[in-house]
Amino acid sequence: MDEAATGWRSALRRVLPAMLVILLIGSLAALLYNAGKASRDHERALQEQRRSLEVIALARAFDAKTARAEVTLARYVISLDPDTGRLFQDQWRTAASQLKQMSYVTRESQWQRPNVRELEAAFAQRGKTLSEIGLRTTYDQKMAALARFHQAGKSEDLRHINLLLDRVIQAENARLRERSLAVSLAGDRTEWVGKTSRLVGLVLLVCVLFALWLANAAYNERRKAGRQAEDEAARADRLEAAVAARTAELSSAYEQLKKETAERAVVEENLRQMQKMDAVGQLTGGIAHDFNNMLAVVVGGLELAKRKLRLKPQEASRHLDNAMEGATRASALTRRLLAFARSEPLLPRAVDPDKLVTGIAELIDRSIGDQITVDFENAANGWRIFVDQHQMENAVLNLCVNARDAMDGRGRLTISTGQVHLAAQEIGECAEGEYVRLSVADDGCGMTPEVLARVFEPFFTTKPVGKGTGLGLSQIFGFVHQSDGEIRIESAPGKGTCVHIYLPRRISEEGDEPADTLDAEREAVMHPPTRILVVEDDPRVLNQTMAALAELGHLPVACDHPSKAARLLMSHRDIGLIMSDVLMPEMTGPEMIRTLPAAFAHLPVLFVTGYAGDIAESADFGGHEVLRKPYTLLALAHALSSALSGSHHPGTAAAAE
Structure with missing residues (x-):
């Protein structure tokens, strides 16, 4: 019995060091593994926290930038200022870059990617809507642009974007709370490892000290992470306060903008009235002369017919015919004036350019004065164009008035039509085919290359204040392009100006006749x-x-x-x-x-x-x-x-x- 006990103790003494060594190595390995895993989890949690805070900051910045861009667009629609339009485009591109950065940051977040993709689609759709409003404003469709902007302010895509931004921020806040919990759990696990190591005793003192070092390091990291989180939270609060302040500033700017809009409307109405009075002053003298001549024919014919009715009925009938012709001419002149004033319906149809130019010859004479000689060179020879006749007449008359101003009311004006065959993109974006060219040439002062490069810009004018709006050539440019044509200007200082309008030929079909x-x-x-x-x-x-x-x-x-x-x-x-x-x-x-x-x-x-x-x-x-x-x-x-x-x-x- 004693021998057996002695053998057992001897075997135990031999095995105990090995067991202690194995226990020490296992404890150290377990401690190192647990400490390393806790450190990795802690670092991963911190990275997720930083990523969530970055996504939240990007979302708030994107929201602020899109709001500022839409306010800038509102200013552009109301003021028609090209610089404001360009500012809107820059702000919208900045918002797009912020959204792209948000997409990059969330590329590995499978739970966040659907929200970001849906936000990108909604942002693209919103961009198309606002671009359409900006395009309408550029082509002077102010009332249509205002109506479209009002509809866009109540559209579902705007509410959808705000909803998606809230969803992204809420998801990141939830993720942030999960990561904070993970950091806390990692710290607790490290602390548990330290408590366990202290129970091993003096044999595992090295392990305990090492565990304490890891615990201290983890504690410092956690404090650092806590300070970073506090800093990010403070930064987010400052950003939110800045957004609120900016919102208040935009609200104040909007009120000021409404006031300026009302004042601008009054000024524009006065300007339109001045332009109307100027046009009336140019046409009144010639129109009064023509009407007096026509009324003289009517009154004289009726008076002579009354005298000759009983004795010479055939001669009375001739006088009555003359009176009817005078009344018909007066009616035709009235109809042309009303057509020029755009009081009648405006519809595109097949038009003979030679007849169109000849038909408004009287209006051209009354508008440019007697000191300018007008030559007509009609060579369209039956080729037709498919345009709105009234807009075409208005474009030609506008070019004639510009030529009159360039010649300072004295000189020679040539209006010509012709047939041309253009190759593909020979003139601008024109497709290959047959075209009618309508040209208005003057021998006025001409334009420098700098002015020629900007003539089609809205509101650009070289005329003195009150003499022009800078919208005439830009409106003609838009009309010609809507009619699938092109416009080109040849000019040099001291050599006059020639404006060429190219419009596709319209092959006559049944129903083309007026x-x-x-x-x-x-x-x-x-x-x-x-x-x-x-x-x-x-x-x-x-x-x-x-x-x-x-x-x-x-x-x-x-x-x-x-x-x-x-x-x-x-x-x-x-x-x-x-x-x-x-x-x-x-x-x-x-x-x-x-x-x-x-x-x-x-x-x-x-x-x-x-x-x-x-x-x-x-x-x-x-x-x-x-x-x-x-x-x-x-x-x-x-x-x-x-x-x-x-x-x-x-x-x-x-x-x-």
């Missing part, structure tokens, strides 16, 4: 005698209309006030058509038609107006036929035929005179 030509060639469709209610407040016009309808074989019923129309319809059940003036006291013609009882809603209506601007408001007429004063019996017959047959061709009756 409506007035088609209507003039079409015979009136005569309907059986119809009882017609004539609503007209002017007694002279009412009597003339009654006589004209009777001459066409119809049965007119007079109504001198729109309030009497319903009562007359009730008393004359056989009325088959309502012929009404547009502008009348108390209510307009369309308003009268809308207030009639439902029992008369089936009756066809023919509106008559002496103001060409009414025709543009086609929505007010409800699809009914419109006839413009003054009109001939043939034009009246065409209008009655269209109204009674139920076919409506906008502008047909107006052009038939």
